[in-house]
Amino acid sequence: MDQSYRLSDVGLINRDKKLSFKFNGKTYYGYEGDTLASALIANGVHLIGRSFKYHRPRGFFGAGVDEPYAIVQLYRNGETEPNIKATEQELFEGLEATSVNCWPSVNFDIGAINNFFKMFLPAGFYYKTFMWPKSFWYKVYEPFIRKAAGLGVASTKHDKERYEHKYEYCDLLIAGSGPSGLASAYAAAKNGARVILAEDKARHGGTLLTSDANIGNQSGKEWADGIISELKEMPNVVVKNRSQVFGYYDHNMLVMSERISDHLPQTKKYHPKQRLWYIRAKEVLISSGSIERPIVFGNNDTPGVMLSSAAKEYLKVYGVLVGRNPLIFTNNDSGYETAIEFKKKGVEPIILDTRKDPQSEVVDEAKNLGINIKFSYVVVAAQGYKKVKSADIAKISDDKEQLGTVENIKCDCICVSGFWTPTIHLASQSGNKTKFNEDIDAFVPGTSKQNETTLGAANGTYTLEETLKSSFETGHELSKKITNNNNEISFPNVVEKKSTTHDKFWCVPLPEGKNYKRFLDFQNDVAVSDVEIALKEGYRSIEHVKRYTTLGMATDQGKTSNLNGLQLVSNIENKVVPNVGHTTFRPPYTPVSIGAIVGREVGKHSKPTRKSPMHSWHEKNNAVFVDAGVWLRPRYYKQGNENLFEGSKREAKNVRTNVGVCDVTTLGKIDIKGPDAAELLNRVYTNAWLKLPVGKARYGVMLREDGIVMDDGTTTRISENHYHMTTTTAQAANVLSHLEYYLQLVWPELNVNVVSTTEQWAGAAVAGPKSRDLLQKLFPNSDVSNEGLPFMGYMEGDLFGVKARIFRISFSGELAYEVNVESDNGNFMWKKIMEVGQQFKIQPYGTEALSTLRIEMGHVAGSELDGRTIPYDNSLEGLLSKKKDFIGKRSLTREAFVAEDRQKVVGVVPLDKKTSIPEGSHLVKDSNAPLPNPKLGYISASCWSVEHDNPFSLAILKDGKNMIGEKLFVMSPVKNKVIPVEIVSSHYVDPKGERVRS
Amino acid sequence: MLHIKCPHCGMRSQNEFSYGGDATVKRPELNKEVTDQDWNNFVYNRKSLRGKHLELWQHLSGCRQWIKVERDTATHEIFRTLKANEDNS
Structure with a gap:
């Protein structure tokens, strides 16, 4: 019958709004203002799930966050969510929920067989049993345990909610x-x-x-x-x-x-x-x-056993009776208040009070109402499997040790009050x-x-x-x-009515010859006997007992079980509770959805995406993008059905033969101003900076204090006291902090200001043998000849009315320039370069071609400057000034850094000139040597050399200086490859560097 | 999350700052002889103190100033904050 346990004259629910919902496929009705729990109880449903370990039937224990049992899988608006407490979930029209941790159904659960084998599932069972054989863990034990002991299923779909x-x-x-x-x-x-x-x-x-x-x-x-x-x-x-x-x-x-x-x-x-x-x-x-505390007794997990405060809340807030024949088991006056509410609604409760003769206004009221009260009585065990049918009760001696004759009385719920926590x-x-x-x-x-x-x-x-x-x-x-x-x-x-003191009674002794399970932790099926085992096995700290037995763990975090657990441990240990102490309370108090924690930072918003001013042009021209730090950069510009390999090869080749243009806006840029700017650079970089003339750029390497290379880039002297520093894309923020650190804390006497200008400038690298011809057309009023703008020269120019900075610097190893304009003019610059460049067969190139060009030239970059290498390793030792001090210099004399066989960057070519070498592979002398095969070095970067038309890689190799010409093996267990290779110079193309100066 | 009083900007949440280590470490002067031991101490060796600790933080997402923070490493109590150029004593 519809809502047969609902009372008509009590509760705070909205009876004008009837709601339908489904539980385990069956339709029920409730009211607006119900929780899923109160609506189910109104319909007489008390079997809601199965317990974690023994798959025993589970009902409702509380009415709020403390609920250990009533966890359901919720379906709402096409989404599903596990681990929802029915006592917290408010009812809405069309709500659907199902039981968890039961198969094939909540009424007939095969896992309940564990209940009959419970002598084999004591505390620490998993640790003891599933240890052997080791190989069984992943394939047999873990999947079995996961299937048997889940609390719902997480959705694998994208969460549409915000x-x-x-x-x-x-x-x-x-x-x-x-x-x-x-x-x-x-x-x-x-x-x-x-x-x-x-x-x-x-x-x-x-x-x-x-x-x-x-x-x-x-x-x-x-x-x-x-x-x-x-x-x-x-x-x-x-x-x-x-x-x-x-x-x-x-x-x-x-x-x-x-x-x-x-x-x-x-x-x-x-x-x-x-x-x-x-x-x-x-x-x-x-x-x-x-939160009300339970009293521990036999089969105290049977559906229908619940907190007396919960029974009162279901009655007074939701107008729902948790039973028509309630037994109240209490050690204090709170149980009486619940009994009084039942009595007022015409239900006849029986009170079992562990106390002998309590005197208070509350007790008097219960007596006056004629409620049946049995003093010095306890519930020995609940009877009934899927719902309480009766209770075994007995008188208890004053010392609470001896039970009298056990009687059985009929009841359909047991409302327990063990006082308040x-x-x-x-x-x-x-x-x-x-x-x-x-x-x-x-x-x-x-x-x-x-x-x-x-x-x-x-x-x-x-x-x-x-x-x-x-x-x-x-x-x-x-x-x-x-x-x-x-x-x-x-x-x-x-x-208010006055109450009297409670009885410090929390656990009913077992009657002679009976071995009822007496549960402490209802969510994890931790019984008194489990804690006894843990202590017998030598666990003493309450934190260890918790982890070994799982007492107080999982989603309810022992809100109802902690104190009784502590009582038991202190009883066995003959200590008082404060000396046992409680386990640490950690956030969150109640489960929090991952969605709430993540907030808006999902999908594309999981980190900021930075785009260059030319981004829309790249998009329109079929750029395939790649993440470069927080930036999106074109990896290559796809033509027809080209793949990455074909496309990047075409672009790189065009740079070597004609001219290409690459968006280099992402490079970090730092504006440095002040009379001591040169002195700062001289201390930060390893090479000399005091004599750099205005209008000239210089390549520099900076170290950390431990001698490891931090970053590299070019810095240009714009005017007397004004420098423009570039950093790698990845290190831009760190380099700025690094400079600020030294200026503010170490050398505050230096009169210099630094500020990031990365976003202020759009940059285009124009590279290739025809780049000067193109520059001349772009800047007809400027002298960009080899004499007018020599290698590492700088000038300002007029790009069809837009002010531009022109740097003659090269990353590709070709004759090359970098043009910077203010960001707003970036698109204009790019379009002009492409338009005017047509006659020189210009093509844009992406990061893949950029890498190819720098790798075959032997220019080190992020994959070599990886936070583990010193200048020597990167063949940058020529940039170490002997005349002046700089950050990190003192560390370079460390024993390992000056070792004869110190690692160094080399080139690697496969002997068959065909097989591509996976990045991250190891270099070994003998591919058949027994494991562990001594590693001589690793592949840092690989490309297809467009100049030589064969694979080429850079590697950091032990004693690299003396290894040129050696034959070694590249091994990649991940890719299952063994490739015979020859070690060559890292400068595979134009080793003398003539092209950049031409 | 800590609440740090930037001497330039006022009370700000920890996520605006980045940690910069022991503020009492002094970099050896440039162009001076430094023994291996002294350099080693400067680069690598730090005390892991329990209790009051003077440390550096940079107000990265604020004024970008490096500041000194006197903090109890066990309780996170912050006793005072100083500008980079203010004396520790």
Whole structure:
């Protein structure tokens, strides 16, 4: 029958809006304002999944973030998401969910056979069993375990949803909008503080939604509603629901995930699905409340066994009965409150209280209502497989050691209350040194490390009056400190029933001859016996016990299991709980979607893409692009059906025979100005710079202090105190920081300024024997002859009305120039070069041809200057000045750097002149030598030499200087290649460098 | 994420800065004889202190100034920040 467990006269759901949803293929109905859990319970569905290890039936245990069982696979708007807690997922029209961790179905699960073999699956089972044989791990064990022990399936499709990040600053961040959160927010807001109030659930109010207490002659809920609507009107307050503050990081930065659209059938247009907030707060108030603690007894994982507070919440918030025949098992007054609510709705509960004779207003009310209460009674074991059918109960002795005769009573749910555990996760994450509070048998925040204060139940304060009082005061005091305002607000009158102390009883002993599983951790199937084994095997630290048994791990992070686990360890070890200590609380408090963490930085936005001003021209002319750092550069310009190899060969050949043009905008450019600019260059570069004339460029190499080559490039003296430095594309940012470091910290006496001008200039390299003829046509008013503009010369020119810088520098080894214009004119320059270049058969060339040209010339680049080589290795030792000091010079005398057989760059040609050599291959003397075959060097760069029409590579080779002419082998196990090669000079083309000077 | 007070720009988040190591290391002067041991200490040897540490940071995505930050390496507490040319003492 439709929603047969729904009550008609209670709850905060919207009964005017009926919603249909599917669970495991079957259609059910619920109401707007339901969670998936409350809607299922309303329909009498309690079997929702199977447990992790033994595949035992699983129902609902809680009603919120603490839920260890009810994890489902969610389907929404064509997407699927695993690891969704049914207790958190709000119902929407058309929601679909399925059980996880069961096969073939939740009702009949083959994995449940593990339940009968549980003696073979104790703690540490995986470590002990799947160790041998080693080769079985990947092929047999791991796939089996993964299939058997999953918590849902991640989608392999691209996530269509949008996620956003937001940065926010505030005076007070208040995590949790229960009584303490509301009171402190209200006091602080009235005092003018900038407040963010965050609530994890859809509804504000926390325990006020289910409590009987009155505040200022209103019900708790009415009072909460009033405060919230007032706060929402205030300009200095941000009120957020569905927002979980899950991480507390250094310097009071907290991260919160806001679920904006998860409760809707689909995300609204222009809305994100979730938003991640990075909040920097001056003060943090943690009002995260507390979570009810279970009591451990036999078969306490049977569906129908749940927290008594959850039963109360299902009843009062959702109008749903978790059972018609409830058994309440409690060691404190909270269980009575649940029983009273049942009784008020005409349901007859039975209370089993572990206490002998408690006296309080709450107990009296239960007695007056005529509720059946059994004192000094415990649940020994739940009976029933897929749902609780009855309970074995017994009287317990005053010392809690002896059980009386076991009786069986009928019930359809067991609501357990083992008292309350403060939610200290955020406080602990902040570095707060927690302390153990004997009165409540739990850890509470102690000494703060950061500016945080914990209030209310999260601080172990369990009465409403005290909570509200301290929260009003704290909110007022902290805001006063920040705003200097002093608006006192009057404290409302609170009426609540008084409770008495709880019984420090947490685990029911096993009856004679019975061996019930008594679970501590419900999500990971960790039973009392597992922890006993771990301790027997010598595990002592609670952190080790956790990892060995998986107690407190996985998605619920032991929110309901931690303290009982600690109790057990301390009992066995004869220690008190504070001496055992708790495991570290780490963010996130609850699972956060990967989408929210990644935000907008997905796909093309995972990093910025930089494009040159000529990018659109390249696109129109069939450029195939390649990532070069953050830049997109043309790799080659495809003609017809050409592939990369054919295209780049054609382009390189055209440079060697006619003229080519390459976009070199990406090169790093640094403008250097000041009277000491030359002195700076002289210290940074290895060669001499003091005598470089105006209008001349020079090639330079810079080192790190450890002697390793950092970067190379040319620097040009534009005028007396003005230099233009170029760096490699990859190192541009690092070189600028490097210069700033020395100027600001090491040599502040140097009067020099440096600034990046990479984006200010568009650059085109014009290279090839016909490049001068082309230059002459481009700059008819300038003398670009060999005399007017010699090699390494510089001049300014007029490019059809646009001011240009002309450098005669070459990377290709050909006669070449580099033309720079201001970025806005880049396209104009490029088009003019192409237009005028037609008569010289100009072709654009990409990075692949650029590499080919530099490799066969033996010009070192990034693949040789890889952060492991010194100038000698790159045959750059000629650039090391003997007369002056420079950065890194002192390191070059290190023993390894001056060794006789030091590695050096060489050329490598395959003996068959046909086989291409894979980059990264190793060079060895004997290809058949036993492993490990001694490595002599490695291939740093490979190309097809267009000059010689055969493969050619550069390599860094041990004793490279004396290896020219040697025959070696190139080995690439990755490509499964062995290639006989000859070592040649790295200068394969124009070894004397005549062309660049022609 | 740390919150660092740049002496030029004010309080900024750590992701605007890059770390630059021990601020008390002094580069040997240019053109001076340096023993192998001294040079080795300058280039490679650093103390991994627990506690108060004077270190360099560059406000990379801000004013690009190198600054000195006195920070507790264990607790991340920042005691003071200095401009590059301000005295440590």
